[in-house]
Amino acid sequence: MSDRQVLAVDDEVLSPERIADPHSYFSVLREHDPVHWNEKYRAWFIHRYDDVLDALRDPRFSSERIGAAYDRLTEEQKAERQPTYDILMDWLVFRDPPDHTRLRRLVSRAFTPRAVEAWRERVTGVVDELIDGLSERDHFDLIEDFAYPIPAVVIAEMMGVPPDDRDRFKDWSDDVMILVFGARGVGDRRARAQQGLIELADYLGDLVAHYRQHPADNIISNLVEASEGDDSLEDPEIVANCVLFLFGGHETTTNLIGNGIRVLLNHPDQIQKLRGDLSLIKPAVEEILRFDGPSKMEVRTLADQVEMGEKTLPAGDMVYLVQHAANRDPDAFDHPDRFDIARDPNNHIGFGFGLHFCLGASVARLEGTIALEALVRRLPNLELGPEPEVWVPTMLSRGLEHLPVSLS
Helix, strand or coil: CCCCCCCCCCCCCCCHHHHHCHHHHHHHHHHHCCEEEECCCCEEEECCHHHHHHHHHCCCEECCHHHHHHHCCCHHHHHHHHHHHHHHCCCHHHCCCCHHHHHHHHHHHHHCHHHHHCCHHHHHHHHHHHHHHHCCCCEEEHHHHHHCHHHHHHHHHHHCCCHHHCCHHHHHHHHHHHHHHCCCCCCCHHHHHHHHHHHHHHHHHHHHHHHHHCCCCCHHHHHHHCEECCEECCHHHHHHHHHHHHHHHHHHHHHHHHHHHHHHHCCHHHHHHHHHCHHHHHHHHHHHHHHHCCECEEEEEECCCEEECCEEECCCCEEEEEHHHHCCCCCCCCCCCCCCCCCCCCCCCCCCCHHHCCCCHHHHHHHHHHHHHHHHHHCCCEEECCCCCEECCCCCECCEEECEEEEC
8 A cells, every 4th residue: 555545535625615615624634534645736735733733843844845846847937937936935934944043033033022012002003993984884895994904004014115005015915825825726827926026026125225224113124234243134035035024914914804703703602702801802813823714734845754644755745734624633622613712722833833933923913813802892793794705715825805794
């Protein structure tokens, strides 16, 4: 029997049914084939909590998948996609130690708890201003009108992006998502998305040059000034990781807020419990991250052969660490398919674990906590609209394109 024997299951992770409900599919694999060879994607999918956690700790599960993916391209493809890979190869999340250690040490100074907490008042102001406008409307799109504008404003201000330029980042963020998250039906959109990425990098390069000459209190300026001994960040490293922060800052928080209010409205007992005790907002956000968080899975490349689940995973293979499956593992969580805003303990891995724990997790938690608490408190008559849900068809992330809601 080959270690790559395939369970009799359709391996299309991006089918409309599995985009809408990934949990049922992941549950079957977690129970019957937790270390699953997906023939369609030519990769391993790991589903059990302990296995995913072990992999996140194990340096043999390398994050440097961009270089490995580039090496697999034909010469023609390499020439076509070189600009994308030049930027992505400098992303912190795609580097292993010692490069990762150096980059994270220099970059993380912009995301200290004190630095993030300083934004509480501004985030609250953005949220309250949006709700002031929405409270006068009968219905609206919670993604377009609320969940997206919050991080769009906040991360742009944190980075030092002029207000007049913010609207450009929605299209640029969508372009990066196509290139990184494996969207379905990309087709010729890849070339256009790459052009968008080039435009974004050029724009950020100009900002880096500006703040090098005119220092200010923002992330770009902090990265320009970051140093330790003789070590500092090169401009291409600053630009590449600013692309990462802007993209991550948009997508993660938007999806956390959108997924969160959807889950709460689909569990009336839990949203009523939260309205009765708003001190539960922090554990509620953690439960959202566990139950239906913005990150479905992370990707690694095997730097060496690994034994897992009585199977041999060869060096060079690609591995998907399925956080959504791990976070509903009955061996790790009591009643894992029950949404419980008071769950304790809740050791989810919605933001990853270890060296690559999400650098912006504290920002997403701050924005998500303030936004969801305000929605629950100020809009008690908020309801889901009758329109069918439309999910963004990507491999790695979980988020809605639109979420129609009404004020009854």
